[in-house]
Amino acid sequence: MSNSKYWKRMRNRRLSRRAVLRTAATAGVGAAGIALVGCGDDDDDDQPQAVAQQRQQQQQDQPQAAAQQQQDQEQQEQTSQQAADQAEQQEQAAAQQDAAQQQQQQQAATAQAQQELEAPPIGGELKISDTSDLASFDGFLTFGYKAFLHGHNCYPMLTQFSNNPGQSSIDFQPELWLAESYEQPDDVTWLFNIKENAVWEDREPVNGRNVTAADVAFSFEEERYGGYPNRGAIQPSLVGVDAPDDRTVRFDLNGPLAPFLLYLGHHAGPYVMPPELLVDEMSRQTMISAGPFLLDEYEPGSRVIYKRNPNYFDAPKPYADSLVINFIGDNSAIAAAFLSGELNTTWFGVAPPIVEELENGIPGATWEYQPSLVIGGVFPDLALEPFNDPRVRQAMSVAIDRDAILTVGGALERGQWSTALPPLAGWWVDPKEDDALGEFYRYNPEKAMQLLDAAGVDGLDGVPFHTTTAYGPIFAEQSQVVQANLLQVGISVDLVVNEPTVHYSTIFNGSNTGVIGHTLSVASIEPDEALRNVFIPDSPRSPIPNGELMGEDQQMLDLLNAQRTEGDVETRRKLLYDLQLHIANQMYSVPWVNPPISQVARPELSGVQFIQTFAPSPSLEDMWFNDL
Known part of the structure; x- marks a missing residue:
């Protein structure tokens, strides 16, 4: 502590008698002066002795008091400095936090802007082919790949096969689709929460209502007890499926099943369908979608046309405005359609006799070859x-x-x-x-x-x-x-x-x-x-x-x-x-x-990642046209 601060503090204090004595002694006041201040009575016979005692006491107390006072002052100064330092640190931390938040906001804005610039364009007509017409749109009533090929465009499932960049088309890994999350309390119990934004299309008889857990439970129980030829790979392990609430589906199994999540997304179903669709066999003739595409037009013997579902829960997918499945049974006609651009990708593969012709005739195409x-x-x-x-x-x-x-x-x-x-x-x-x-x-x-x-x-x-x-x-x-x-x-x-x-x-x-x-x-x-x-x-x-x-x-x-x-x-x-x-x-x-499955996509398509499955919509919904 500086001397100027010390004396300023002393001037502002109310001094006690002992403090006066200490101050006078410290300032060099004579013994007589001290006696006059201390007594005011020169007739006291004990004055010399008292003065001596005071002087002795002063000499004993002064160093200790001064040291204590200095220590107290230093502690107070230290406490004040610590408080000031802490306040400064808090101010700096707040400033750093504000700067970090501003940086994060700026980065998020930049990333969003970049994402918007890089987001795949929406548009174009995605055209594939199948060898022949389908018997029915109902995967319960008709067991075969054709029902799966079409059903997967409209009917979601809790999981699906992933198709990440670089992933082989026969490397089957499950990922959540209609399900938002799941938990497994024990080896034989699974609970799934379905996505809140999943809705059926706005048409009779569902009128745009939400997809519910009851729809999921119904689809599994209908497949199980409806007497249909199509029973999914998971059914032998099922004890029951129920819906505790609108968004929760519970599965009870008869024992552990390692590929359970994979089986839930199996291309053979069961797909989640609204119960209203099974009234009067409506499901044979049409589909009501909660999936990536909406059934738009069916031309028997010729083609099926789907349009993009604007209310798809995994928006902005799909990126194509429409999907057309043409019925072409002749390989030479298929080759000609690919070469002319009337077909632009496969959903399963092209026949081996025309692979070489297409390899030579479509430069820049994307290919993948895997065994069937x-x-x-x-x-x-x-x-x-x-x-x-x-x-x-x-x-x-x-x-x-x-x-x-x-x-x-x-x-x-x-x-x-x-x-x-x-x-x-x-x-x-x-x-x-x-x-x-x-x-x-x-x-x-x-x-x-x-x-x-x-x-x-x-x-x-x-x-x-x-x-x-x-x-x-x-x-x-x-x-x-x-x-x-x-x-x-x-x-x-x-x-x-x-x-x-x-x-x-x-x-x-x-x-x-x-x-x-x-x-x-x-x-x-x-x-x-x-x-x-x-x-x-x-x-x-x-x-x-x-x-x-x-x-x-x-x-x-x-x-x-x-x-x-x-x-x-x-x-x-x-x-x-x-x-x-x-x-x-x-x-x-x-x-x-x-035989080998040879998959191909013409060069105007990006986002190509094939899946060797009878239900290829996860692959189709990810593709976009790079020439729009």
């Missing part, structure tokens, strides 16, 4: 003699030249052979490379005749062999290859070509007994799904006539259940290998081939 994951093959009636003997079914398998079938489709170079599984990475075993499996699939007419002889079969005539135009002309040609292969070993079949509507109601679901069916099934995203679709005895998706006879194969059923619940990857892989080998030995179905 569709299960298919030849499916004899298990109750029809002599096909109830596994040796006869094995004979059919080794009588078929699978490479010749791939050659017909122009897919020998990239094609694969199925086992009981499609080429799912990590689970499928290539029969070309595995000797134990290969003996059931390699082309060997001599062995086929030996197996037929061992089964007591000396030629077969007039067996109905049903195929279809539903999958395009190449599939029908491949059926003729199978017919010729079987004839070489003494099995003569009569080829019956069905229209899609007949095929999907009979051969596709195994309901037409007394025949051999040739069909594709549903593309599978998970081994459990692929196996359960075909080999569970009561599966409504199995193309095997009289498939309930497989219920006598307890070894297969035990393996199926074991792999479904096995959490260890290596143990499950071994179980799945044993299953592929066991099913090959029984040959309940004669597995088909997996």
